[in-house]
Amino acid sequence: MKLKLITAVTAAMMVAAPAMAELTFSALSYRTGPYAANGIPFADGYQDYFTLMNERDGGIGGERINLVECETAYNTEKGVECYEATKGQGVLVYQPLSTGITYQLIPKATADNIPMHTMGYGRTSAKNGNTFSHIFNYPANYWDGASIAIKHILDVNNGDISGKKIALVYHNSAYGKEPIRTLEELAKKHGYELTLLAVDHPGQEQKSQWLQIRRERPDYVLMWGWGVMNSVAIQEAVNIRYPMENFIGIWWSGSENDVLPAGEGANGYKALTFHNLGSDYPLYADLQQYVKDAGKAAGAGDQMGTVLYNRGLYAAMLAVEAAKTAQEIHGTAQITPAMMRDGMEALEITEEKMAAIGLPNFGPTFSVSCENHGGDGFGAVKQWDAAAGEWSLITDFFQSDQDVLNPLIAEDSAAYAAENNIAARCE
Amino acid sequence: MPEQLFFAAEVIMNGLMAGVLYALVALGFVLIYKASGIFNYSQGVMALFAAATLVGIMDGQVPFSHLINAILGTNVHHFGWHVPAVLAILMTMAVMVLLAWAVNRFVFKYLVNQEAIILFMATIGLAYFLEGTSDLMWGGQLKTLDVGLPQGMNATLDEVTFGMFGYGFFIDNLDIVASIVALILVVTLTVYSQYSKQGRALRAVADDHQAALSVGISLNFIWILVWSIAGFVALVAGIMWGAKSGVQFSLSLMALKALPVLMLGGFTSIPGAIVGGLIIGVGEKLFEFTLGGMMGGATENWFAYVLALIFLVFRPQGLFGEKIIERV
Known part of the structure; x- marks a missing residue:
C-alpha cells in the first residue's frame, strides 16, 4: 500500500x-x-x-x-x-x-x-x-464594434443618418446575433432603419440575401461574418455592384482572406479593427x-x-x-x-x-x-486597397458610444447576475 | 407587372442557377452510386482536394512542403514557376485518376461484396483521410482560384430586361458558365454511358456485379473509371465554387447541399440530380423570399432537407430513382 x-x-x-x-x-x-x-x-x-x-x-x-x-x-x-x-x-x-x-x-x-x-x-x-x-x-467588444461602425457612418454623413437604411448581414449564430440589440438601440437614437439578414453556416450560398440587398438598396451594409461567409458576401456585393465603401465588416470580417477572392472588385471595402496593421514595427x-x-x-x-x-x-x-x-x-x-x-x-x-x-x-x-x-x-476603420493588396487605417482609434452601451451592458449583466445568483464584487 | 412579381421571377432564375451548382456536386454522388452501389460521402472533400491541387499546381507550390521542411530542415515552398490554367486542369485530372486508382487499390478492392453500410463507412474514412491529405499537401490556408472564368453581374441581361420591363434582372456570369458546363457534362455523361463500350460495361456493372464479371468485364477497371469521372466532376464543382469563395475547407461542406438534391432526384439518375438540384435551388430561394423573413431568415439550409423529406414520404426512391424491390 x-x-x-x-x-x-x-x-x-x-x-x-x-x-x-x-x-x-x-x-x-x-x-x-x-x-x-x-x-x-x-x-x-x-x-x-x-x-x-x-x-x-x-x-x-x-x-x-x-x-x-x-x-x-x-x-x-x-x-x-x-x-x-x-x-x-x-x-x-x-x-x-x-x-x-x-x-x-x-x-x-x-x-x-x-x-x-x-x-x-x-x-x-x-x-x-x-x-x-x-x-x-x-x-x-461586439457592441463597441456596432457603435464604432455607426459612428463612422455618422461621420461620413455629417452627423445625420436619420431615414437612412442600414442592413446587417450576419452569421446565424451566437456571434452573429451579438450586435443586433445595440444596433436596434442605436437606430432609436439616430433614426435609421435597420434590416436584418441572417446567413446560415458556413455561408457558401447567400444569393437570397444579396438579391434582397440589390432590391432594397440599403445605404450601408454591415457584416458580422466569419470564414467563407465573408469572402462570399464580398463577392456577392461586387456582383450586384454594391458600393464597397458603404460595406463595413466587423473586425472578424476584415482579413486578407475575406477580400482576396473577390480580386479588384473588393477595392474600397471597409472593416473595423482594434489594432494596427502590417509589419512595419520594431x-x-x-x-x-x-x-x-x-x-x-x-x-x-x-x-x-x-x-x-x-x-x-x-x-x-x-x-x-x-x-x-x-x-x-x-x-x-x-x-x-x-x-x-x-x-x-x-x-x-x-x-x-x-x-x-x-x-x-x-x-x-x-x-x-x-x-x-x-x-x-476604442476602434478604427480600415479600407482595402486591392491594387496595393493591403489594408490601411482611414481613421484614428475612436471610442464607441458609451452612453448607449453602458446601460445595455449593465442591464444584460444584471440579468445574468440575477439568474446565477452572483453578488457585486467591486467596492 | 408589379415589381414584386419581377423580383419573384428574378429569385426563381437565380434559384435555378444555384440549383445547377448543387447538381454539379450531386452528379458525382450519382455516378459512383450507379456503378458500385457506394454512397460516396467523400465527394465534397474530393471537390476540395481537386480544387486545392489545381491551385497548388498553378502556383507551382511544392506538395507536402511543410512536411518536407519539418523532416529535412529545408525551406522549400515553391518551384518558382506558374502553370497555365488549362495545363494545370489536365495535370489535376491526372492526379484525380491516380487517386481513383489508389482508392480502389487500397480500399475498395478489399471490400467487394460487402454490405452497403460498410462501403459507406469506408468513404467516411476516405473523407477524413483526404481532408488531412489536402491540408498536408497544399496547406489549410485560403487559396484564390482564377482560371479566367467571368464573374459578376451580366450587364447585357440587366440592360435588356430593364429596357423591356423597367426592371433589370440579375444573373451572375459565373452561374451562367456553371449552367453551360453542367449541361455539357450531363449530355456527355449520358451519351457516354448509353453509347460507348465502357458506358455499356458501366451499366452492366451497375445492374449486376457478378453477371458483369461473368461476361469478362473488369470490375476493377470500371470502378477506377467511375471514380475518375467522379473526380473530374468534383474538379469542375471545385472550380465553380472555388472561383466564388476561394478554395478553403468549406468547399467540402457542399456535400451537405447535395444530399437533399439526391434524396429528391434519386440516387441513381443523372437527370434526377439535375432536376433535383433545380427544385431545391428554386424551392429554397422562393421560401426564403416569401416566408423567410417571418421565420428570422437563413431558412435555406433546413428548408432543402424538409423539402427532401416530404418527397421521401411520398416517393422514397426519389423522382427518377429506381424502385428497389428486395425479395426475401
Whole structure:
C-alpha cells in the first residue's frame, strides 16, 4: 500500500513538474475545419509571440513559457473538451477564439478560478467585472464594434443618418446575433432603419440575401461574418455592384482572406479593427531574427504581417503583459491562474509600454479595473486597397458610444447576475 | 407587372442557377452510386482536394512542403514557376485518376461484396483521410482560384430586361458558365454511358456485379473509371465554387447541399440530380423570399432537407430513382 502511494505521488510529481517550473498558456486554436483559413494565421501569431518571449527574453520574468496547443476546429464541444483536458496543467489564461466556446466556458472557468480573455468576441456584457469576475474582453467588444461602425457612418454623413437604411448581414449564430440589440438601440437614437439578414453556416450560398440587398438598396451594409461567409458576401456585393465603401465588416470580417477572392472588385471595402496593421514595427525585426530565421516559426512563417497574424500577436502580447503585471503584484515569477486574473484586472496598456515592446501605436491605450474588464471600447476603420493588396487605417482609434452601451451592458449583466445568483464584487 | 412579381421571377432564375451548382456536386454522388452501389460521402472533400491541387499546381507550390521542411530542415515552398490554367486542369485530372486508382487499390478492392453500410463507412474514412491529405499537401490556408472564368453581374441581361420591363434582372456570369458546363457534362455523361463500350460495361456493372464479371468485364477497371469521372466532376464543382469563395475547407461542406438534391432526384439518375438540384435551388430561394423573413431568415439550409423529406414520404426512391424491390 505504502509502495503504491509513493509510486502514485512520484508519478503525480513527474506529471506536474513541467507545469510548476513554467508558465503555461493555452492555445485553443483551429488549424483544421471550416474556419481553418482564419484560425491558422491567428494561431501562428499567438504562438510566435510566446516563442519570441522564450528565445529572446528567456520567458516572462525568468520563467519559460509552456504553450499547450489544442485543436478545436471551431467546434464548441471540442473547445470544451480542450479546456477540460488542459486546465489541470496550470493554464494561466484561456483565449478560445470562439463565441460559442466562450459561452460554454464562462461558468466553468469562473468556478475553476481560471481567467479567460475573449478579445473582440464572446459575451459582450462580460465587460462588467462586477458580475463576470474571471472574464475579460478588452480592448473592445461586439457592441463597441456596432457603435464604432455607426459612428463612422455618422461621420461620413455629417452627423445625420436619420431615414437612412442600414442592413446587417450576419452569421446565424451566437456571434452573429451579438450586435443586433445595440444596433436596434442605436437606430432609436439616430433614426435609421435597420434590416436584418441572417446567413446560415458556413455561408457558401447567400444569393437570397444579396438579391434582397440589390432590391432594397440599403445605404450601408454591415457584416458580422466569419470564414467563407465573408469572402462570399464580398463577392456577392461586387456582383450586384454594391458600393464597397458603404460595406463595413466587423473586425472578424476584415482579413486578407475575406477580400482576396473577390480580386479588384473588393477595392474600397471597409472593416473595423482594434489594432494596427502590417509589419512595419520594431518587434518584427526580433520575430525575424529569433523566430523565423531560427526556424521556430509556427506554420510556414508566411502569415507574418497579415491582419489575423497581428491579432494573434496582439492577444499574446496582452497575455504576457498581464502575466508581468501579475508577477509585479504578487512578487513572484511563478504565478498561478488566480494571480494571472489579478494581473489582468490591473492591466494598463500605455503608449510607452507598446513602444518599449516594439509595437508603437499598435492599439488603443486602455486600463482594466475591477468594474471594467473591457477597456474603453476604442476602434478604427480600415479600407482595402486591392491594387496595393493591403489594408490601411482611414481613421484614428475612436471610442464607441458609451452612453448607449453602458446601460445595455449593465442591464444584460444584471440579468445574468440575477439568474446565477452572483453578488457585486467591486467596492 | 408589379415589381414584386419581377423580383419573384428574378429569385426563381437565380434559384435555378444555384440549383445547377448543387447538381454539379450531386452528379458525382450519382455516378459512383450507379456503378458500385457506394454512397460516396467523400465527394465534397474530393471537390476540395481537386480544387486545392489545381491551385497548388498553378502556383507551382511544392506538395507536402511543410512536411518536407519539418523532416529535412529545408525551406522549400515553391518551384518558382506558374502553370497555365488549362495545363494545370489536365495535370489535376491526372492526379484525380491516380487517386481513383489508389482508392480502389487500397480500399475498395478489399471490400467487394460487402454490405452497403460498410462501403459507406469506408468513404467516411476516405473523407477524413483526404481532408488531412489536402491540408498536408497544399496547406489549410485560403487559396484564390482564377482560371479566367467571368464573374459578376451580366450587364447585357440587366440592360435588356430593364429596357423591356423597367426592371433589370440579375444573373451572375459565373452561374451562367456553371449552367453551360453542367449541361455539357450531363449530355456527355449520358451519351457516354448509353453509347460507348465502357458506358455499356458501366451499366452492366451497375445492374449486376457478378453477371458483369461473368461476361469478362473488369470490375476493377470500371470502378477506377467511375471514380475518375467522379473526380473530374468534383474538379469542375471545385472550380465553380472555388472561383466564388476561394478554395478553403468549406468547399467540402457542399456535400451537405447535395444530399437533399439526391434524396429528391434519386440516387441513381443523372437527370434526377439535375432536376433535383433545380427544385431545391428554386424551392429554397422562393421560401426564403416569401416566408423567410417571418421565420428570422437563413431558412435555406433546413428548408432543402424538409423539402427532401416530404418527397421521401411520398416517393422514397426519389423522382427518377429506381424502385428497389428486395425479395426475401
